[in-house]
Amino acid sequence: MxxxxxxxxxxxxxxxxxxxxxxxxxxxxxxxxxxxxxxxxxxxxxxxxxxxxxxxxxxxxxxxxxxxxxxxxxxxxxxxxxxxxxxxxxxxxxxxxxxxxxxxxxxxxxxxxxxxxxxxHTYETLPDTIPMMGLLDPILDSIPDSGIRLTIEYFAQIPASNPEPPLAKITKLESESFSGRTFISDQHGTLYELKNGIPTVYLPLKELRPNLVSKPGLATGLGSYAFHPEFSKNGLLYTSHTEPARTLPADFDYVDSINVKMQWVLTEWKTDNPVASAFQVEGREFMRINVVTQIHGVQELAFNPNSKPGNEDYGLLYVGLGDGGSAESGFAFLADHQGSKIWSSIMRLDPSGTNSKNGKYGIPPTNPFAGQAGKAGEVFAYGFRNPNRVFWDEKGRMFATEIGHHNVEELNLIEAGNFYGWPIREGAFIINPYEDMQSVFPITDQDKDLNVTHPILQIDHDEMAAIIGGYFIPYGLLKGKWLFGDITSGRLLFADLSDLSNISAKSWGITYQGKEISLQELCGSKRVDLKFGQDATGQVYLMTKADGKIYKIKD
Known part of the structure; x- marks a missing residue:
């Protein structure tokens, strides 16, 4: 239909x-x-x-x-x-x-x-069911099946933190770069270390920050974490999490007439013993951000893994911040990047600096808008609905996946100062954030005057509902390819990013215990809540939030 x-x-x-x-x-x-x-x-x-x-x-x-x-x-x-x-x-x-x-x-x-x-029942007005007709199928080509099937094996079970699916809201699995120790986060407020497949509590964030809230879900709770590249020396770890509205005054807020649903809090944690098995210390809050709804917050923190001591980018923290649901709520102007607005951006911060307005972090002087009147110097690139994953390839190129609204999922090549379109673009299509946001329309001749950077890969909702990346796999049949997928259905995809002018996606599948099987069948849920992870050895993992399980991709 x-x-x-x-x-x-x-x-x-x-x-x-x-x-x-x-x-x-x-x-x-x-x-x-x-x-x-x-x-x-x-x-x-x-x-x-x-x-x-x-x-x-x-x-x-x-x-x-x-x-x-x-x-x-x-x-x-x-x-x-x-x-x-x-x-x-x-x-x-x-x-x-x-x-x-x-x-x-x-x-x-x-x-x-x-x-x-x-x-x-208090809302009686029937909506206009036939809005101005946009594109019925924005991207006509379908994604072919590669025929490739990779073997996976069970690796770990994360303790249930919820009585019903998703049992454990596992979202990010990565290693601390120096020691190679591997960690995984549960949005309900726990960072675990994985030791031989056994999760042990490392940072009990919910205990340390009792105001943390992780319901009603949709990316609330512990959003992301990142170890400083010199963690083995300085013991610094960074997290993002949500707290209720008005818990404390925000560093970034808006007029009182607009609802505040949540606050996103960025914290720096420091341990005097980086090799310890638990991280029981007090943290230093350095940024607090109001958001209109519980969606599209700070779902990504990352350091550039290719940057070395002495490089301009070394030790700078990238923060992926969506629009906080403002566009869907009728406040699209919060994402317009005027004044001191930081929503809908990827920020780059110097955690050791003090030249920010609140004096708790630094704004790197090489940021594209640093020192410019009427601009937020924290912003590195902007125009994102939900930049949920930020990553780099071996060539040093920076990418971000972008969860779309109703039509298009995106992969973007991130360049300093560029505008990526939201909330007036969804993929390479026009969207009107003040009308029916279901509809998208073809780009017009005037679009080139807006200097919008379009995605290098876009996939419409005939194929997937919400994109999640994704790591480059260094082994097996898909060696060198970028793995990604659909969060909700668990559909598995890959792309070759070696030539950015000619990118296409293909699907792949899995076998488990000698049987070809879908992730929906494997986790026993129509809603898989797929996530990927990768450890210091290059091993890539699949994670199914529905049942809180982790699987190794073997070949």
């Missing part, structure tokens, strides 16, 4: 509902206390993907309970995969457009669902 059919289906459902509108939601409560409880539940669990103004990550919910059977809405909230897998027409149509499984909310009690429905 293509998007045009989906829009026709929604229009038909809405027209049909107009004749029966009074029948829908007749038993939904109008109690004010229940509505207020439902509002809190919506803001905590649903507002990141849904609004009542326009389509976003998920559809506009205005008028939903006035046009759809109440029991259907209840079932879909509890577990949408059941309706999708049984070919329910409306659920199937939604899946075809959004190309991802909404997480189930099976933990919500009956009274929670009643309250949530009561709040939804």
């Amino acid at each position: 293509n998007k045009l059919i989906f829009l026709f289906l929604l229009a038909s459902l809405s027209l049909f509902s107009c004749t029966q509108q009074n029948e829908f939601g007749a038993k939904i409560s109008t109690d004010s206390e229940q509505i207020q409880t439902g509002k809190s539940l919506f803001e905590s669990n649903c507002s990141t993907c849904h609004s009542f103004q326009q389509n976003g990550i998920g559809p506009n919910l205005s008028g939903l309970t006035h046009s759809v059977e109440t029991e259907w809405v209840r079932k879909f909230i509890q577990d949408p995969s059941i309706l999708i897998d049984t070919n329910d027409p409306r659920a199937t149509a939604l899946f075809q457009v959004y190309n991802t499984y909404m997480p189930p909310f099976s933990s919500l009690k009956e009274e929670d669902l009643d309250a949530l429905l009561a709040y939804l």
Whole structure:
């Protein structure tokens, strides 16, 4: 089913509902206390993907309970995969457009669902189901299957930090560069060291920062970590994590009329014993950032692994910061890079410096906007919705993956000072952040005047819903290729980045215990929450957040 059919289906459902509108939601409560409880539940669990103004990550919910059977809405909230897998027409149509499984909310009690429905029912206006028609299939070519199947083997199980999937929100697995010790982070607030496949607590961030919050998920909690390249000498480790709004005054904020959902906190930790098996020390907060929603925060911290002592880039910390959900919430101007705004950027900071406004970190003088009036000197490159991974190849080229909105996933070559398009571009297409953000349109002649840097690889949502990179594998059938995939479905892809003028993607698969199998089958969930990792030896790993397991890629 293509998007045009989906829009026709929604229009038909809405027209049909107009004749029966009074029948829908007749038993939904109008109690004010229940509505207020439902509002809190919506803001905590649903507002990141849904609004009542326009389509976003998920559809506009205005008028939903006035046009759809109440029991259907209840079932879909509890577990949408059941309706999708049984070919329910409306659920199937939604899946075809959004190309991802909404997480189930099976933990919500009956009274929670009643309250949530009561709040939804206060929005009566049915949305315009047929917006201005954009491109139905932005990228026509499909990704071929390479036929390559790599063997994986079980490596480790991370302790469950959640009673239901994802059992362990494992997101990043890398080694400290000098010692080769390997670490993995769980967003619920723990950094583990992996010793012979056994996880041991290294940094109990949740204990050290009790204000840390990791729910309702969607990249909240422990966002990322990075060991200083001289960790063996100076004992410095950097983390990013989320805390509730207004926990402390923010270094980067905006006008009071705009909601603050979370604060992202950057911390420097120092140990006097870099070889110790645990990291029980006090940290130094050096940056706090307000964000509009819980999505698109600081999901990446990284040091350039190719930089050596004496190089201009050595010891400088790269920080990937998305738009904080501002565009989907109607505040796209927060990403416009005017004044002191840092959202939607990759920053480069000197942790040892003091020339920032708060005096807690340095702004490298070689940053492209350092010292420029009306610009944030912290910014290295800008125009990103969610630069969730930053990495370098052996040639020293810097890249970032960018999770798109409704149509396009990106891989970008990062160059100092460049503008990468968000929120007026999604991939190499025009998007209007103040209208229906589902639609993208072809680039016009005027686009060249905006100096937008387009992605070197873009993949539309017919193929994947959310990109995750990804490491260069130094062995086996895909030696030298860059591995990446789709977070939600677990689809596995690779690309050859040796010639950036001619990049294409192909899919690959896995065998486990002698059997070809998908990651969905392996972890027993439609939503895999795929992540990659790599240790100091070059060994590449697959991680499935759904069950908290790690697998080695063998060949």
